[in-house]
Amino acid sequence: MAVITVRQLLHRPAPGGPISANDPLPVRLYGPNGQPIGLQDDALKVALSGSKVARVATQLPGNTTSGSPGRNVNFINEIAAATTVIIRDTTSPVIIESLYLLHGRAFTFSDLRVHFYLRDSSGNLRFVPVFGSDDPSNDGGFTNQYFSPESLKNAGGKSNLWELVAWNVDNHRQAIWRMLTPITALHGYRLVAENVNQSAAIMVRFQVDIREVLLS
Amino acid sequence: MEELIRSKFTVLQGIYDGEDGFCFVVDGVGYIMPIRVMCEYAASAASISALALKALDPEDTRGWHRFFDAWADQGVIPAA
Structure with missing residues:
Protein backbone atom coordinates (compact mmCIF):
# COMPACT_ATOMS: atom_id res chain seq x y z
CA MET A 1 0.00 0.00 0.00
CA ALA A 2 1.51 3.26 -1.11
CA VAL A 3 1.48 6.12 1.33
CA ILE A 4 1.11 9.51 -0.29
CA THR A 5 1.00 12.85 1.41
CA VAL A 6 -2.24 14.72 1.81
CA ARG A 7 -1.19 17.57 -0.44
CA GLN A 8 -0.40 15.16 -3.23
CA LEU A 9 -3.74 13.48 -2.98
CA LEU A 10 -6.35 16.07 -2.39
CA HIS A 11 -7.81 18.32 -4.96
CA ARG A 12 -9.78 20.64 -2.78
CA PRO A 13 -10.73 24.28 -2.54
CA ALA A 14 -8.98 26.67 -0.18
CA PRO A 15 -8.13 26.58 2.62
CA GLY A 16 -7.30 22.91 2.28
CA GLY A 17 -6.00 20.82 5.15
CA PRO A 18 -6.18 17.22 6.24
CA ILE A 19 -9.16 14.98 5.75
CA SER A 20 -11.69 15.33 8.49
CA ALA A 21 -14.90 13.46 9.11
CA ASN A 22 -16.54 16.84 9.49
CA ASP A 23 -15.18 18.07 6.19
CA PRO A 24 -16.08 15.26 3.81
CA LEU A 25 -16.83 16.96 0.55
CA PRO A 26 -13.44 17.12 -1.18
CA VAL A 27 -13.18 13.39 -1.44
CA ARG A 28 -12.12 13.05 -5.03
CA LEU A 29 -8.57 11.83 -4.92
CA TYR A 30 -5.89 12.72 -7.43
CA GLY A 31 -2.32 11.62 -7.87
CA PRO A 32 0.73 13.85 -7.89
CA ASN A 33 0.24 14.64 -11.56
CA GLY A 34 -3.43 15.33 -11.30
CA GLN A 35 -4.60 11.95 -12.49
CA PRO A 36 -7.67 10.54 -10.74
CA ILE A 37 -7.00 7.71 -8.31
CA GLY A 38 -9.34 4.82 -7.82
CA LEU A 39 -10.59 4.42 -11.33
CA GLN A 40 -7.99 1.93 -12.51
CA ASP A 41 -8.65 -1.75 -12.84
CA ASP A 42 -6.40 -2.83 -10.02
CA ALA A 43 -7.48 -2.66 -6.42
CA LEU A 44 -6.37 0.52 -4.81
CA LYS A 45 -6.12 1.44 -1.19
CA VAL A 46 -4.66 4.76 -0.22
CA ALA A 47 -3.50 5.61 3.26
CA LEU A 48 -2.73 9.12 4.34
CA SER A 49 0.17 9.60 6.70
CA GLY A 50 -0.60 10.16 10.36
CA SER A 51 -3.73 9.06 12.11
CA LYS A 52 -6.13 10.31 9.46
CA VAL A 53 -6.61 7.58 6.94
CA ALA A 54 -8.72 7.59 3.83
CA ARG A 55 -9.29 4.46 1.84
CA VAL A 56 -10.72 4.29 -1.62
CA ALA A 57 -13.05 1.34 -1.57
CA THR A 58 -12.59 -1.15 -4.33
CA GLN A 59 -14.82 -4.19 -4.29
CA MET B 1 -48.09 -19.16 9.96
CA GLU B 2 -47.53 -16.26 12.33
CA GLU B 3 -46.20 -18.54 15.02
CA LEU B 4 -43.83 -20.14 12.56
CA ILE B 5 -42.59 -16.78 11.30
CA ARG B 6 -42.02 -15.42 14.77
CA SER B 7 -40.17 -18.52 15.84
CA LYS B 8 -38.04 -19.01 12.74
CA PHE B 9 -37.21 -15.48 11.55
CA THR B 10 -35.90 -12.30 13.05
CA VAL B 11 -38.83 -9.99 13.71
CA LEU B 12 -38.54 -6.23 13.37
CA GLN B 13 -41.17 -4.69 15.57
CA GLY B 14 -43.28 -1.92 14.12
CA ILE B 15 -41.15 -1.43 11.04
CA TYR B 16 -44.14 -1.03 8.71
CA ASP B 17 -45.99 1.93 10.18
CA GLY B 18 -46.36 0.05 13.43
CA GLU B 19 -46.73 -3.40 11.90
CA ASP B 20 -44.12 -6.05 12.54
CA GLY B 21 -41.93 -7.31 9.72
CA PHE B 22 -39.70 -10.35 9.44
CA CYS B 23 -36.26 -10.69 7.86
CA PHE B 24 -34.88 -13.42 5.68
CA VAL B 25 -32.01 -13.98 3.27
CA VAL B 26 -32.27 -15.50 -0.18
CA ASP B 27 -29.24 -15.86 -2.44
CA GLY B 28 -27.25 -13.55 -0.22
CA VAL B 29 -29.73 -10.70 -0.38
CA GLY B 30 -31.62 -9.55 2.69
CA TYR B 31 -35.39 -9.02 2.58
CA ILE B 32 -38.04 -7.76 4.94
CA MET B 33 -41.76 -8.40 4.66
CA PRO B 34 -44.81 -7.56 6.78
CA ILE B 35 -45.87 -10.55 8.86
CA ARG B 36 -49.53 -9.74 8.33
CA VAL B 37 -49.28 -9.90 4.55
CA MET B 38 -47.69 -13.32 4.57
CA CYS B 39 -50.16 -14.63 7.15
CA GLU B 40 -53.13 -13.41 5.11
CA TYR B 41 -51.71 -15.05 2.02
CA ALA B 42 -51.00 -18.35 3.74
CA ALA B 43 -54.37 -18.49 5.50
CA SER B 44 -56.01 -20.28 2.59
CA ALA B 45 -53.15 -22.69 1.94
CA ALA B 46 -53.85 -26.39 2.30
CA SER B 47 -50.72 -26.67 4.43
CA ILE B 48 -47.67 -24.64 5.31
CA SER B 49 -45.29 -26.07 2.74
CA ALA B 50 -43.49 -24.63 -0.25
CA LEU B 51 -45.70 -26.61 -2.59
CA ALA B 52 -48.94 -25.49 -1.01
CA LEU B 53 -47.88 -21.86 -0.74
CA LYS B 54 -46.78 -21.75 -4.36
CA ALA B 55 -50.07 -23.31 -5.42
CA LEU B 56 -51.91 -20.23 -4.18
CA ASP B 57 -50.16 -18.12 -6.81
CA PRO B 58 -49.33 -20.52 -9.64
CA GLU B 59 -48.21 -17.76 -12.00
CA ASP B 60 -45.91 -16.37 -9.32
CA THR B 61 -47.39 -12.92 -9.75
CA ARG B 62 -46.04 -11.91 -6.38
CA GLY B 63 -42.53 -13.21 -7.01
CA TRP B 64 -42.54 -15.22 -3.80
CA HIS B 65 -41.89 -18.71 -5.22
CA ARG B 66 -38.17 -18.38 -4.81
CA PHE B 67 -38.68 -17.32 -1.20
CA PHE B 68 -40.75 -20.43 -0.47
CA ASP B 69 -38.17 -22.62 -2.20
CA ALA B 70 -35.39 -21.02 -0.19
CA TRP B 71 -37.27 -21.48 3.07
CA ALA B 72 -37.75 -25.13 2.21
CA ASP B 73 -34.04 -25.48 1.45
CA GLN B 74 -33.25 -23.78 4.75
CA GLY B 75 -35.53 -26.18 6.62
CA VAL B 76 -37.94 -23.47 7.71
CA ILE B 77 -40.91 -25.10 5.99
CA PRO B 78 -41.32 -28.51 4.34
CA ALA B 79 -41.00 -28.70 0.57
CA ALA B 80 -44.32 -30.52 0.21
Whole structure:
Protein backbone atom coordinates (compact mmCIF):
# COMPACT_ATOMS: atom_id res chain seq x y z
CA MET A 1 0.00 0.00 0.00
CA ALA A 2 1.51 3.26 -1.11
CA VAL A 3 1.48 6.12 1.33
CA ILE A 4 1.11 9.51 -0.29
CA THR A 5 1.00 12.85 1.41
CA VAL A 6 -2.24 14.72 1.81
CA ARG A 7 -1.19 17.57 -0.44
CA GLN A 8 -0.40 15.16 -3.23
CA LEU A 9 -3.74 13.48 -2.98
CA LEU A 10 -6.35 16.07 -2.39
CA HIS A 11 -7.81 18.32 -4.96
CA ARG A 12 -9.78 20.64 -2.78
CA PRO A 13 -10.73 24.28 -2.54
CA ALA A 14 -8.98 26.67 -0.18
CA PRO A 15 -8.13 26.58 2.62
CA GLY A 16 -7.30 22.91 2.28
CA GLY A 17 -6.00 20.82 5.15
CA PRO A 18 -6.18 17.22 6.24
CA ILE A 19 -9.16 14.98 5.75
CA SER A 20 -11.69 15.33 8.49
CA ALA A 21 -14.90 13.46 9.11
CA ASN A 22 -16.54 16.84 9.49
CA ASP A 23 -15.18 18.07 6.19
CA PRO A 24 -16.08 15.26 3.81
CA LEU A 25 -16.83 16.96 0.55
CA PRO A 26 -13.44 17.12 -1.18
CA VAL A 27 -13.18 13.39 -1.44
CA ARG A 28 -12.12 13.05 -5.03
CA LEU A 29 -8.57 11.83 -4.92
CA TYR A 30 -5.89 12.72 -7.43
CA GLY A 31 -2.32 11.62 -7.87
CA PRO A 32 0.73 13.85 -7.89
CA ASN A 33 0.24 14.64 -11.56
CA GLY A 34 -3.43 15.33 -11.30
CA GLN A 35 -4.60 11.95 -12.49
CA PRO A 36 -7.67 10.54 -10.74
CA ILE A 37 -7.00 7.71 -8.31
CA GLY A 38 -9.34 4.82 -7.82
CA LEU A 39 -10.59 4.42 -11.33
CA GLN A 40 -7.99 1.93 -12.51
CA ASP A 41 -8.65 -1.75 -12.84
CA ASP A 42 -6.40 -2.83 -10.02
CA ALA A 43 -7.48 -2.66 -6.42
CA LEU A 44 -6.37 0.52 -4.81
CA LYS A 45 -6.12 1.44 -1.19
CA VAL A 46 -4.66 4.76 -0.22
CA ALA A 47 -3.50 5.61 3.26
CA LEU A 48 -2.73 9.12 4.34
CA SER A 49 0.17 9.60 6.70
CA GLY A 50 -0.60 10.16 10.36
CA SER A 51 -3.73 9.06 12.11
CA LYS A 52 -6.13 10.31 9.46
CA VAL A 53 -6.61 7.58 6.94
CA ALA A 54 -8.72 7.59 3.83
CA ARG A 55 -9.29 4.46 1.84
CA VAL A 56 -10.72 4.29 -1.62
CA ALA A 57 -13.05 1.34 -1.57
CA THR A 58 -12.59 -1.15 -4.33
CA GLN A 59 -14.82 -4.19 -4.29
CA LEU A 60 -17.57 -3.76 -1.77
CA PRO A 61 -19.49 -6.71 -0.39
CA GLY A 62 -22.97 -7.31 -1.66
CA ASN A 63 -24.76 -8.59 -4.68
CA THR A 64 -22.08 -7.33 -6.99
CA THR A 65 -22.26 -8.52 -10.55
CA SER A 66 -20.01 -6.10 -12.35
CA GLY A 67 -18.58 -2.66 -12.18
CA SER A 68 -15.36 -0.80 -11.93
CA PRO A 69 -13.31 -0.83 -8.76
CA GLY A 70 -14.75 1.33 -6.04
CA ARG A 71 -18.25 0.83 -7.28
CA ASN A 72 -20.85 -1.53 -6.03
CA VAL A 73 -23.22 -2.30 -8.87
CA ASN A 74 -26.30 -4.24 -7.94
CA PHE A 75 -28.84 -5.46 -10.41
CA ILE A 76 -32.22 -6.52 -9.16
CA ASN A 77 -34.51 -7.96 -11.78
CA GLU A 78 -37.65 -7.74 -9.72
CA ILE A 79 -38.89 -6.63 -6.34
CA ALA A 80 -41.41 -9.12 -5.00
CA ALA A 81 -44.81 -8.06 -3.72
CA ALA A 82 -44.88 -6.42 -0.29
CA THR A 83 -41.16 -6.97 -0.04
CA THR A 84 -38.37 -4.71 1.11
CA VAL A 85 -34.97 -5.42 -0.44
CA ILE A 86 -31.98 -4.49 1.65
CA ILE A 87 -29.69 -2.98 -0.95
CA ARG A 88 -26.89 -1.83 1.29
CA ASP A 89 -26.44 -2.12 5.01
CA THR A 90 -23.13 -1.20 6.54
CA THR A 91 -21.86 -0.13 9.92
CA SER A 92 -18.57 1.08 8.48
CA PRO A 93 -17.88 4.82 8.48
CA VAL A 94 -18.16 5.94 4.90
CA ILE A 95 -18.68 8.92 2.71
CA ILE A 96 -21.32 8.14 0.13
CA GLU A 97 -19.77 9.99 -2.73
CA SER A 98 -22.39 9.17 -5.30
CA LEU A 99 -25.50 7.04 -5.30
CA TYR A 100 -27.57 6.42 -8.39
CA LEU A 101 -30.78 4.47 -8.82
CA LEU A 102 -31.79 3.39 -12.30
CA HIS A 103 -34.78 1.37 -13.34
CA GLY A 104 -36.35 0.36 -16.57
CA ARG A 105 -39.49 -1.33 -17.86
CA ALA A 106 -42.97 -0.13 -17.10
CA PHE A 107 -44.28 -0.20 -13.57
CA THR A 108 -46.33 2.01 -11.33
CA PHE A 109 -43.95 4.55 -9.91
CA SER A 110 -45.90 4.89 -6.69
CA ASP A 111 -45.37 1.18 -5.93
CA LEU A 112 -41.67 1.78 -5.35
CA ARG A 113 -40.39 3.44 -2.21
CA VAL A 114 -36.80 3.93 -1.19
CA HIS A 115 -35.84 4.38 2.43
CA PHE A 116 -32.51 5.78 3.49
CA TYR A 117 -31.29 5.53 7.07
CA LEU A 118 -28.18 6.82 8.75
CA ARG A 119 -26.92 4.92 11.78
CA ASP A 120 -26.23 6.77 14.99
CA SER A 121 -23.37 6.07 17.37
CA SER A 122 -25.39 3.32 19.03
CA GLY A 123 -26.07 1.60 15.74
CA ASN A 124 -29.71 2.66 15.60
CA LEU A 125 -31.18 3.46 12.21
CA ARG A 126 -32.37 7.03 11.80
CA PHE A 127 -34.39 7.71 8.69
CA VAL A 128 -33.84 10.82 6.66
CA PRO A 129 -37.25 12.53 6.57
CA VAL A 130 -38.85 14.06 3.56
CA PHE A 131 -38.93 17.83 3.84
CA GLY A 132 -42.46 19.11 4.00
CA SER A 133 -43.77 15.93 5.60
CA ASP A 134 -43.86 17.29 9.15
CA ASP A 135 -46.60 15.76 11.21
CA PRO A 136 -48.38 18.53 13.21
CA SER A 137 -49.82 15.96 15.59
CA ASN A 138 -46.40 14.60 16.45
CA ASP A 139 -43.89 17.25 17.37
CA GLY A 140 -40.65 16.45 15.63
CA GLY A 141 -42.26 13.66 13.66
CA PHE A 142 -42.73 13.17 9.97
CA THR A 143 -45.40 11.41 8.02
CA ASN A 144 -43.22 10.27 5.13
CA GLN A 145 -40.17 8.18 5.78
CA TYR A 146 -39.63 7.23 2.17
CA PHE A 147 -38.89 8.62 -1.25
CA SER A 148 -40.39 7.37 -4.49
CA PRO A 149 -40.01 8.25 -8.15
CA GLU A 150 -43.68 9.19 -8.08
CA SER A 151 -43.29 11.73 -5.28
CA LEU A 152 -40.14 13.07 -6.90
CA LYS A 153 -41.93 13.49 -10.21
CA ASN A 154 -44.81 15.28 -8.52
CA ALA A 155 -42.38 17.55 -6.69
CA GLY A 156 -40.76 18.67 -9.90
CA GLY A 157 -37.97 16.13 -9.78
CA LYS A 158 -36.17 17.16 -6.62
CA SER A 159 -36.41 16.59 -2.88
CA ASN A 160 -34.12 17.25 0.02
CA LEU A 161 -32.18 14.06 -0.61
CA TRP A 162 -32.84 12.85 -4.14
CA GLU A 163 -33.00 14.28 -7.61
CA LEU A 164 -34.88 12.67 -10.46
CA VAL A 165 -32.32 13.12 -13.18
CA ALA A 166 -34.45 11.80 -16.01
CA TRP A 167 -37.56 9.76 -16.53
CA ASN A 168 -39.73 8.58 -19.33
CA VAL A 169 -43.16 10.09 -18.91
CA ASP A 170 -44.71 7.60 -21.31
CA ASN A 171 -46.04 4.71 -19.22
CA HIS A 172 -43.50 5.27 -16.46
CA ARG A 173 -40.85 3.17 -18.07
CA GLN A 174 -37.44 4.36 -17.05
CA ALA A 175 -36.07 6.68 -14.45
CA ILE A 176 -32.71 7.72 -13.16
CA TRP A 177 -32.41 9.39 -9.82
CA ARG A 178 -29.48 10.20 -7.63
CA MET A 179 -28.54 11.40 -4.21
CA LEU A 180 -28.17 15.16 -4.33
CA THR A 181 -24.97 15.50 -2.36
CA PRO A 182 -22.26 13.36 -0.83
CA ILE A 183 -23.21 12.29 2.67
CA THR A 184 -20.99 11.29 5.53
CA ALA A 185 -22.28 8.25 7.36
CA LEU A 186 -19.96 8.04 10.34
CA HIS A 187 -21.63 4.92 11.70
CA GLY A 188 -22.84 3.45 8.45
CA TYR A 189 -26.17 3.51 6.68
CA ARG A 190 -28.91 1.35 5.25
CA LEU A 191 -30.57 1.72 1.87
CA VAL A 192 -33.66 -0.33 1.08
CA ALA A 193 -36.19 -0.47 -1.75
CA GLU A 194 -39.77 -1.44 -0.99
CA ASN A 195 -42.55 -2.63 -3.24
CA VAL A 196 -45.75 -1.56 -1.49
CA ASN A 197 -47.95 -3.50 -3.89
CA GLN A 198 -49.08 -6.54 -1.91
CA SER A 199 -50.25 -8.65 -4.81
CA ALA A 200 -47.78 -8.11 -7.66
CA ALA A 201 -44.03 -7.99 -8.04
CA ILE A 202 -42.45 -5.01 -9.70
CA MET A 203 -40.82 -6.49 -12.74
CA VAL A 204 -38.04 -4.01 -13.15
CA ARG A 205 -34.35 -3.96 -13.76
CA PHE A 206 -33.34 -2.01 -10.72
CA GLN A 207 -29.75 -0.91 -10.61
CA VAL A 208 -27.96 0.77 -7.78
CA ASP A 209 -24.58 2.35 -8.26
CA ILE A 210 -22.85 3.49 -5.12
CA ARG A 211 -19.41 4.92 -4.74
CA GLU A 212 -18.23 4.98 -1.17
CA VAL A 213 -15.08 6.29 0.40
CA LEU A 214 -14.31 4.45 3.58
CA LEU A 215 -13.26 6.45 6.60
CA SER A 216 -11.10 4.73 9.15
CA MET B 1 -48.09 -19.16 9.96
CA GLU B 2 -47.53 -16.26 12.33
CA GLU B 3 -46.20 -18.54 15.02
CA LEU B 4 -43.83 -20.14 12.56
CA ILE B 5 -42.59 -16.78 11.30
CA ARG B 6 -42.02 -15.42 14.77
CA SER B 7 -40.17 -18.52 15.84
CA LYS B 8 -38.04 -19.01 12.74
CA PHE B 9 -37.21 -15.48 11.55
CA THR B 10 -35.90 -12.30 13.05
CA VAL B 11 -38.83 -9.99 13.71
CA LEU B 12 -38.54 -6.23 13.37
CA GLN B 13 -41.17 -4.69 15.57
CA GLY B 14 -43.28 -1.92 14.12
CA ILE B 15 -41.15 -1.43 11.04
CA TYR B 16 -44.14 -1.03 8.71
CA ASP B 17 -45.99 1.93 10.18
CA GLY B 18 -46.36 0.05 13.43
CA GLU B 19 -46.73 -3.40 11.90
CA ASP B 20 -44.12 -6.05 12.54
CA GLY B 21 -41.93 -7.31 9.72
CA PHE B 22 -39.70 -10.35 9.44
CA CYS B 23 -36.26 -10.69 7.86
CA PHE B 24 -34.88 -13.42 5.68
CA VAL B 25 -32.01 -13.98 3.27
CA VAL B 26 -32.27 -15.50 -0.18
CA ASP B 27 -29.24 -15.86 -2.44
CA GLY B 28 -27.25 -13.55 -0.22
CA VAL B 29 -29.73 -10.70 -0.38
CA GLY B 30 -31.62 -9.55 2.69
CA TYR B 31 -35.39 -9.02 2.58
CA ILE B 32 -38.04 -7.76 4.94
CA MET B 33 -41.76 -8.40 4.66
CA PRO B 34 -44.81 -7.56 6.78
CA ILE B 35 -45.87 -10.55 8.86
CA ARG B 36 -49.53 -9.74 8.33
CA VAL B 37 -49.28 -9.90 4.55
CA MET B 38 -47.69 -13.32 4.57
CA CYS B 39 -50.16 -14.63 7.15
CA GLU B 40 -53.13 -13.41 5.11
CA TYR B 41 -51.71 -15.05 2.02
CA ALA B 42 -51.00 -18.35 3.74
CA ALA B 43 -54.37 -18.49 5.50
CA SER B 44 -56.01 -20.28 2.59
CA ALA B 45 -53.15 -22.69 1.94
CA ALA B 46 -53.85 -26.39 2.30
CA SER B 47 -50.72 -26.67 4.43
CA ILE B 48 -47.67 -24.64 5.31
CA SER B 49 -45.29 -26.07 2.74
CA ALA B 50 -43.49 -24.63 -0.25
CA LEU B 51 -45.70 -26.61 -2.59
CA ALA B 52 -48.94 -25.49 -1.01
CA LEU B 53 -47.88 -21.86 -0.74
CA LYS B 54 -46.78 -21.75 -4.36
CA ALA B 55 -50.07 -23.31 -5.42
CA LEU B 56 -51.91 -20.23 -4.18
CA ASP B 57 -50.16 -18.12 -6.81
CA PRO B 58 -49.33 -20.52 -9.64
CA GLU B 59 -48.21 -17.76 -12.00
CA ASP B 60 -45.91 -16.37 -9.32
CA THR B 61 -47.39 -12.92 -9.75
CA ARG B 62 -46.04 -11.91 -6.38
CA GLY B 63 -42.53 -13.21 -7.01
CA TRP B 64 -42.54 -15.22 -3.80
CA HIS B 65 -41.89 -18.71 -5.22
CA ARG B 66 -38.17 -18.38 -4.81
CA PHE B 67 -38.68 -17.32 -1.20
CA PHE B 68 -40.75 -20.43 -0.47
CA ASP B 69 -38.17 -22.62 -2.20
CA ALA B 70 -35.39 -21.02 -0.19
CA TRP B 71 -37.27 -21.48 3.07
CA ALA B 72 -37.75 -25.13 2.21
CA ASP B 73 -34.04 -25.48 1.45
CA GLN B 74 -33.25 -23.78 4.75
CA GLY B 75 -35.53 -26.18 6.62
CA VAL B 76 -37.94 -23.47 7.71
CA ILE B 77 -40.91 -25.10 5.99
CA PRO B 78 -41.32 -28.51 4.34
CA ALA B 79 -41.00 -28.70 0.57
CA ALA B 80 -44.32 -30.52 0.21
